[in-house]
Amino acid sequence: MGMDNKMIVSSSPHIRSIESIQSVMTDVLIALFPVALMAVLLFGYQALITMVISVATAMLVEALWLRKRDIYNDGSAAVTGLLFAMVLPPSPPWWLVVVGSAAAIIIGKQVFGGIGYNIFNPALVGRAVVLVSWGGYMAGNIWSPPQPFAFGADVAAVTGATALADQGEAIQYKLSDFFIGNVPGCLGETSALALLIGGIWLYYRGHIDWRIPGGYIGTVFIMGAVFGGGFYDNHLMTGLFHVLAGGVMLGALYMATDMVTTPVTPAGRLIFGIGCGLITMLIRLWGVLPEGVTYAILLMNAVTPIIDNFTVPKQFGGVNKSA
Amino acid sequence: MSSTVFKGGVHPDYNKELTATMAVKTMKPPEKVVIPLQQHIGAPCEPLESIVVDAEVKKGQKIAESSGFVSAPIHASISGKVTAIGPYNHPLGRPVESITIESDGEDKWDESIKPPGNPDNLTPGDIRKMVQETGIVGLGGATFPAHVKLSPPEDKKIDIVVINGAECEPYLTADHRVMLEKPEEIVFGLKMMIKALGAEKGIIGIEDNKADAIKVMEQAVSEEDNITVSPLHTKYPQGAEKMLIQVTTGRIVPSGGLPLEVGVVNHNVGTAVAITDAVREGKPLIERVVTVTGSGINRPANLLVRVGTPVSEVVESCGGLKENTLKLVIGGPMMGIAQPNPEIPVIKGTSGILALTDEDVYLAESSPCIRCAKCVDSCPVQLMPTSIAQASEHGLYKRAEKLHAMDCFECGCCSYVCPSKIPLVQWIRIGKAEITKAKKKQ
Numbered sequence: 228m229g230m231d232n233k234m235i236v237s238s239s240p241h242i243r244s245i246e247s248i249q250s251v252m253t254d255v256l257i258a259l260f261p262v263a264l265m266a267v268l269l270f271g272y273q274a275l276i277t278m279v280i281s282v283a284t285a286m287l288v289e290a291l292w293l294r295k296r297d298i299y300n301d302g303s304a305a306v307t308g309l310l311f312a313m314v315l316p317p318s319p320p321w322w323l324v325v326v327g328s329a330a331a332i333i334i335g336k337q338v339f340g341g342i343g344y345n346i347f348n349p350a351l352v353g354r355a356v357v358l359v360s361w362g363g364y365m366a367g368n369i370w371s372p373p374q375p376f377a378f379g380a381d382v383a384a385v386t387g388a389t390a391l392a393d394q395g396e397a398i399q400y401k402l403s404d405f406f407i408g409n410v411p412g413c414l415g416e417t418s419a420l421a422l423l424i425g426g427i428w429l430y431y432r433g434h435i436d437w438r439i440p441g442g443y444i445g446t447v448f449i450m451g452a453v454f455g456g457g458f459y460d461n462h463l464m465t466g467l468f469h470v471l472a473g474g475v476m477l478g479a480l481y482m483a484t485d486m487v488t489t490p491v492t493p494a495g496r497l498i499f500g501i502g503c504g505l506i507t508m509l510i511r512l513w514g515v516l517p518e519g520v521t522y523a524i525l526l527m528n529a530v531t532p533i534i535d536n537f538t539v540p541k542q543f544g545g546v547n548k549s550a
Numbered sequence: 551m552s553s554t555v556f557k558g559g560v561h562p563d564y565n566k567e568l569t570a571t572m573a574v575k576t577m578k579p580p581e582k583v584v585i586p587l588q589q590h591i592g593a594p595c596e597p598l599e600s601i602v603v604d605a606e607v608k609k610g611q612k613i614a615e616s617s618g619f620v621s622a623p624i625h626a627s628i629s630g631k632v633t634a635i636g637p638y639n640h641p642l643g644r645p646v647e648s649i650t651i652e653s654d655g656e657d658k659w660d661e662s663i664k665p666p667g668n669p670d671n672l673t674p675g676d677i678r679k680m681v682q683e684t685g686i687v688g689l690g691g692a693t694f695p696a697h698v699k700l701s702p703p704e705d706k707k708i709d710i711v712v713i714n715g716a717e718c719e720p721y722l723t724a725d726h727r728v729m730l731e732k733p734e735e736i737v738f739g740l741k742m743m744i745k746a747l748g749a750e751k752g753i754i755g756i757e758d759n760k761a762d763a764i765k766v767m768e769q770a771v772s773e774e775d776n777i778t779v780s781p782l783h784t785k786y787p788q789g790a791e792k793m794l795i796q797v798t799t800g801r802i803v804p805s806g807g808l809p810l811e812v813g814v815v816n817h818n819v820g821t822a823v824a825i826t827d828a829v830r831e832g833k834p835l836i837e838r839v840v841t842v843t844g845s846g847i848n849r850p851a852n853l854l855v856r857v858g859t860p861v862s863e864v865v866e867s868c869g870g871l872k873e874n875t876l877k878l879v880i881g882g883p884m885m886g887i888a889q890p891n892p893e894i895p896v897i898k899g900t901s902g903i904l905a906l907t908d909e910d911v912y913l914a915e916s917s918p919c920i921r922c923a924k925c926v927d928s929c930p931v932q933l934m935p936t937s938i939a940q941a942s943e944h945g946l947y948k949r950a951e952k953l954h955a956m957d958c959f960e961c962g963c964c965s966y967v968c969p970s971k972i973p974l975v976q977w978i979r980i981g982k983a984e985i986t987k988a989k990k991k992q
Binding site: 233234235236237238239240241242243244246247248250251301340341342343344433434436486487488489490491492493496535539540541542543544545546 | 720805875876883890917930936962976979
């Protein structure tokens with residue numbers, strides 16, 4: 228009988244949900260699958276190569292850093308690698324991908340103490356590193372337009388401007404092009420459709436709530452409609468243009484919702500989303516750069532602890548304010 | 551009429567099908583009982599002067615009491631001879647002064663136990679006195695002396711009595727069976743409480759995963775014009791006092807406050823039956839329904855067990871434990887207490903005996919917090935469990951207090967949902983203990 232054995236004694240609860248960091252990260256990878264698929268359909272096999280290099284580098288660098296044999300481990304390095312690829316042009320030089328992806332893992336995450344301890348979104352740290360180091364490859368005016376289903380074509384040979392960099396270019400695209408993703412841009416940012424499918428999956432699995440994406444996208448829409456100058460058909464359509472063009476959808480659904488680097492309180496999450504939207508639009512409308520998603524999210528990451536501190540929820544039956 | 555929904559909470563596997571359809575069986579009175587003198591919140595009891603080693607006692611005879619008001623007397627659960635008085639293992643962890651009685655095999659009631667007469671003639675004071683004398687405590691597991699809740703201060707008017715039939719703890723089905731098998735007694739007990747408190751109405755809250763119990767209880771209250779059954783959304787911890795009161799009455803018990811501050815008193819269905827037994831038969835609380843269940847129990851069952859019966863004997867009567875059992879829990883899996891061994895007595899608050907095998911017990915280490923906020927979203931009292939646990943882990947108890955650590959009632963939702971498997975409740979408990987210690991010093 229088992230009775231003679233000493234039983235395990237531990238603090239309640241005695242049952243745990245089956246969810247783990249690995250299962251959460253795997254869910255994020257599943258969410259990114261339609262986005263990755265669309266990237267390959269739009270930008271060809273070079274997009275696939277970029278993603279593979281980025282993911283492999285991230286997993287390898289993390290495994291080496293942690294001296295672990297299991298290179299998938301908790302899955303977070305794969306997520307960082309894939310997200311980093313999503314914010315690259317479709318066919319950057321391979322060494323740029325390697326350096327950026329390694330920087331994402333090392334500077335973005337491991338120097339802070341690894342998973343859970345990093346302040347900034349690792350994939351965006353990687354992007355910021357290559358953006359300031361090799362701006363020429365990342366500039367908004369030399370980006371390849373998509374050539375849907377043209378596998379094997381040398382995408383890099385053709386260049387064009389992203390819609391945010393050039394308004395004249397922008398109005399040549401229909402809103403439906405932006406929705407499907409048939410516009411120049413980063414690998415994973417162009418197709419709002421694919422991003423939404425993955426976002427719905429993450430919502431359904433309980434890994435994101437409406438506050439960050441809603442606050443972010445809502446703010447971008449309102450700012451775009453009010454201050455966008457109505458160049459894209461009319462004011463409302465210009466608001467929608469700002470939501471669908473560039474990296475807002477990718478940022479709002481996958482980057483600004485990164486668990487580690489964003490607030491845990493419900494009010495804090497909404498403030499975070501609105502803040503990201505505001506900064507993105509400040510940069511887009513009045514800044515020097517054509518696009519502001521990366522810096523908006525990184526800046527908001529920096530103030531996340533302060534946001535959490537000021538938005539401590541009122542406890543059940545409580546009357547007092549924040550701690 | 552469906553109730554509102556409280557914020558937060560979780561949906562663990564309920565695993566109630568193991569015992570939900572099993573009628574309550576009466577366990578044979580044991581050869582020996584060990585009856586702890588502390589089975590309730592409040593002052594511990596002292597043995598009566600006549601209760602010494604070798605003293606003869608009858609079933610139902612009072613053997614210990616306390617002069618404090620917040621306490622509940624203790625009665626012999628079998629007839630026989632006192633063989634020891636001293637410290638013994640207790641489900642709460644620390645040894646407690648206990649009285650051991652060896653059976654004379656007769657199981658004879660004490661002569662003083664008899665029906666007190668027509669319950670219609672009882673005054674509120676009489677009811678309170680009977681509930682106190684019969685040693686009734688909250689049978690949901692909290693074990694707060696029932697007569698105290700029936701004696702609110704003069705200035706607090708109680709208008710609603712809420713009966714807790716939610717039974718939101720996974721695995722447990724004791725309350726479910728009591729509702730199916732003793733609906734009339736529950737309603738009568740509730741009417742006694744309403745009378746004792748001068749309240750206006752009663753509400754019986756039952757989670758909607760117990761459709762049969764809802765039907766039976768609705769039938770039982772069909773003749774009563776001031777008692778209703780409220781089907782509740784199935785979500786843990788629906789049966790927690792504050793959540794239950796919110797969804798059944800719409801009232802919010804203030805932070806740090808008691809239900810009576812919003813005019814509500816709340817009792818478990820089992821307590822209502824115990825009150826009926828006391829008022830009708832004069833019977834003290836010497837037995838209770840216990841769900842014996844879990845993957846580690848060979849033959850799960852709902853049993854009527856005498857207080858003081860060794861848990862080991864209860865488990866044996868259910869076919870014993872399986873070889874790969876790793877945990878033995880008194881209570882449910884969310885808030886119950888893990889035991890090092892089964893040599894502990896069943897007490898008034900023992901709602902379940904749960905044995906979990908290696909398939910159900912989580913053993914791996916925890917990972918760093920990834921700030922997913924699932925603990926924040928699942929907290930039924932809207933705390934930030936990860937932040938409180940972190941403060942506690944770093945000895946920052948002032949910060950833990952500022953983050954309302956003392957509002958935590960340790961339901962376990964945060965630890966349950968945590969993908970990093972951080973023992974959040976454990977850290978918060980440590981924080982609460984330290985905050986209380988610091989307050990006492992002041």
